[in-house]
Amino acid sequence: MTTAPTAPGPSAADPFDLHDVAWTPVSPRLAAARLLVLGLWAVVLLAPTSVLAAVLGIAWLWAVPGVLAALLLWGALLVRRQVGALRYAERDDDLLIRRGIMFRELVVVPYGRMQYVDVSSGPLARRFDIATVQLHTAAPGTDATIPGLPPAEAARLRDRLASRGESRLAGL
Amino acid sequence: MSTSLHPVPEAAGEEGYDWRRLHPVTPALRGWKVVAAFLAVIGFQMSDTLRQVADALGPGRAWLVVLGLVVVVAVVGFAYSALAWRVMRYAVTDEAVHLRTGLLFRQQRQARLDRLQAVDVVQPLLARLLGLAQLNLEVAGGSGSAVQLAFLRESEATALRAQILALAAGLGPQAAATAVPAPAGPSAAGAPPQGAVAGAAGVAPAAAPVYEAAPERQVYELPMGRLVHSIVRSVPPWFVVVALVGGVAVGIATHDLGGLFVGVPALLGVGGYVWNRVNTGATFRAAASPDGIRLRHGLTETRTQTVPPGRVQAVRLTQGPLWRGPDWWKVEINVAGYGTEATNESVLHPVASRAEAAVALWLVLPDLGVDDPLATLDAALRGRDDDGGFTPAPARARWVDPLSRRRHGVLVTRTALIMRSGRWWRTVVVVPHERTQSLGLEQGPVQRRLRVATFVAHSTPGPISPRVEHLDEHVAAALLEQQARRAREARAGAGPELWMRTAGADLGGGGQVAGAEPPRVVDPGVSTRPRTVAPSRPSSPSGWWRSPPCSSPSSRSAPPRSCGSPASTPHAPRRGSPRWGRATARWSRRPGTCSGRVVGTCACDATAGGSRSP
Incomplete structure (x- = not known):
């Protein structure tokens, strides 16, 4: 005797939202904590690369802190949503x-x-x-x-x- | 408890345990390891330094110094081993095995018997020559064996294994009080006077009761020819052959064969691989017994493993492309005690034919929970799409897995979850419902666009990590929910940890006793059992894999009764197969002990680790 797992139908929009489940979000302070960690990383990564680019005066070297800053910004934007999804x-x-x-x-x-x-x-x-x-x-x-x-x-x-x-x- | 180097006095151990020592030859065997390790170290690491020292000292004295050094190391090694042996003690009580070790740092370890996952008797070559053996008790968690008793006399090791298994099965002294009356039969000649068992401290060891080993019945063995053939049909040797041929061709073309020496490490590696395969796969035999699955294998180092019922967390059958012709399968298991490093111990069958693969699966899961297990297994092993009722990955999953998409599939039976995958490296994973640890659902960005998700069943550490890729997301979510419920229900109905405890006369997981053999024919008249029935129990006399063993292909055409007909003549010794005909003839049926276990077949007539006086 086997049982085929049957889908409840297309009505359930998100399969990760199991029905009859009351989800509890975690504290939004987690987002603040993670943002702080990101901020520390930003200091650690951006400061030396920016200084290096400024000292050497090579224009394309600014791309390194630029890319890093973009990534960190993206991460910062994501953190809040990620914590919300937890x-x-x-x-x-x-x-x-x-x-x-x-x-x-x-x-x-x-x-x-x-x-x-x-x-x-x-x-x-x-x-x-x-x-x-x-x-x-x-x-x-x-x-x-x-x-x-x-x-x-x-x-x-x-x-x-x-x-x-x-x-x-x-x-x- | 004494201090310093003095061992605990005999019979005065903690709480009156019956502390015992290992065999006195142990230090000699262990001491050699120290010397060998030392020689290896100086041989490989310090050869340059040695040469310099030798040059400085002159030819004659250098050897003396080296010899003296070896002697010193040997003396220290043997002395340490001897002292360690003096303080090392073990004791077996009804609940646990206690081990005391440590010369400077004392350690006392207690391995609970109801948490016992496996018991292995290992005999390395040297120990085997001396008639000694090592007993490994595996308990979940930690690394390595929980308790390693090295070395014991071989007979002592097997007797201790029988005792530990009997106690772990719940056949200890307490159980004896409620044990069923012994049947009139040769095995029960001296029924169980276990009352006076291990609790009797201070009694001379000779007076200790002898726990009879559970009877066992061999269900398959690996012929050497097939093992060798299977190694030839695996990838690494061919890799080397191709590399060698290529190297020679290049060498001839360039008139320089020096490049071939680059291949030496690869050759050594493959040699090691081949040797390991031969050494662990040689004389591979599996037997079913009331104490679970018993595996024997090894050429130089022999190993006898006993995995009690309900301890196998997952089974995997794999087949590489070169094994497809002869239809061979490698069967592996997850056992909590073995962990991830013990790859040799986690093998249930190194090279199984299709029929033997079914037997191996049956050893773990006597009831696959379907009407026609062989057809289901066939669909799992080589089916695609929805063959055999499998729920496949939807067609849109081809964008993430174009090659093996049609093999991905899952089937839920009454007792187990069967997961199928792999187009060239075919894989089938079976997880009994009650062994499910936790479940998960995963979905990446591409999968999300395609509305598919991956279903994951978390299992204990081992070679197998069960998962089904790219199911329809709603199907996967439904499977997750249903499987969580099913696992819960199965656990509620699962057998006790002490697998022979007949509390409710219902011993789940006990089916490993070899009720019958896998299956050629399934009685169409047999209806499936209701869902409320505890899984993994052999499904009644008329259960599915009930046809007699006779696993050799030649005898498959024999009439079903040739190996004893289930349920019909429980008392009659089996006659069909001489292999176990002899064994079963000695054990007569003990109704109470066997009742839920094998249900109506002679094989359950075992006294199952019960003890009797000598």
Whole structure:
């Protein structure tokens, strides 16, 4: 007996929007944090190349900082949308995470498959008052990372995941 | 717990465990490794320095110095190995295997038996000559083996394996209390007095109960001729032949054969490849037993692997273009304990014929969850588009994958997800529903324009990473949702980690016991089981892959009963195949132990790792 996966029909516009799923966005402060990182990169990359071009006085050398600046600007414009696209949803039996605009990804992690949960927060993240929750299963391919959660939400999610994982515990 | 270099006194170990030592020859075998490593290092790394030293010292004394150095290293190596051996202890309890190691930095490791993923008995050449063996216990996570007991006497290693498997299967002392009454039969002559098993610390080892190894039945073996033929039919040797011919041609044309020496490293590489293939593939045999799949292979270093039921996370069948003629398939498995480095251990069959590939798959998944598993397998192995009910990639996916688009496909059965891909390098991946870890959906910009997406099933570390490329995006999303639900349901119905625990008399995943053999004929009258049934259980006596083994092609035309008819005569020893006729004759049926496992076939008559007194 086999079952063919059937599409719900053309009505569902976006396949990544699973029906009956209430997505929770991450904190917009994540965008601010990432913009700051981009800004640091801009300083690190643009300053020396610009100085080099100015000192040597070669006109075409200005292309390097120019291209870099364009890329960084593009990245800066993208960050906000990327953070906006980063969403998660807790269902009864699994956690959903989706990310990406151009390269989109959707991950379904059953609670019973969770081996452990990490909550981490670097110095920059702490400054912006955000934390990262990462779920680990026995599969290394599972990329279930939710960055940019407010610490309280991260702690709540961690406890919730841990308790749900325990109640649905399964072997490998 | 003692300090310093003194070993833990016998029978006074922690919590009264029965601490045991490894074989006293161990330091000698390990010490040689130190010497060999030292010689290799000075041979390859310091030859220049050595020559200078030798020149300085003069011809006679140089050798003395080298010899003295080797002796010193050997003494240090052997002394260290001996001390390490003195402190190294292991103990087997009902729940775990404990290992104490470490001369300066003490380490005590505990590998839980209910998390056991595989048990291997390895015999390197030297150890084999001395009748010693190494026992590797694999548990998920970490690198390398969780517990490596090297070296034990061969008989000791196999007995320990039987004990560990019996305990891990839930046939420990506690289980014995509720165990079914022993049947009258030769195997049960001394029924299970396991009450006094491992808990009895301080008792002389001789008094310890002997756990009988689970019976097993060989289901296939790889003929040497086919192995050699398969290597000839693989790409690397031909690569070298072409390179050599080209090199000679160029050499003749330019009257200079010196360029040929460039090919020496390549030749060595291919030689290593060929040797590895021969060494690991030689005498490859697989057997089904109540304790799971048992694989034996190796020429110089022999390895006997036991993968308990339900521990195989995914199966992959691959076929290169040169293997298409004889229709050979390489069958690999993902087992959590083996990880990604253990490529030799992850092979279920190095070169399987079509029929053997079906057997190999059946070993892992006794119930493929379809009415006609062979037809489904055939469609998976060489079908395209929607052959066999597969959901293929849509035609518009040709823009991203023009060549193998028609091979991409997925089929969901009651028990497993079957993924098909590869036009020249054909690949089929099977993931049992209850082994699904997490699922994913991926879509790049081009895929998005074409409204296709890639479905990914995450599996434990190993050679296989299951995915289906370029499905229709809505189909992929629906598959993701349905598969998440299916995996959940399958897990709920999956068997216990202790695979012989007969709690509900329903042992999922236990089907590996070889109920019958793969399949030539499937009874059309048999209806499929309802969805509520736990998957991966052998689907009833009239299940699908039920026809008798007789895996040799010649006997395939024999009448089905020749190898014993399922469900009809459970007590009668099988007669068809002499290979396992002898083995099964010794075990009579133990109703309780076997009940959910093999369902009505003689093969389940095994006492399955049960223990009995000597």
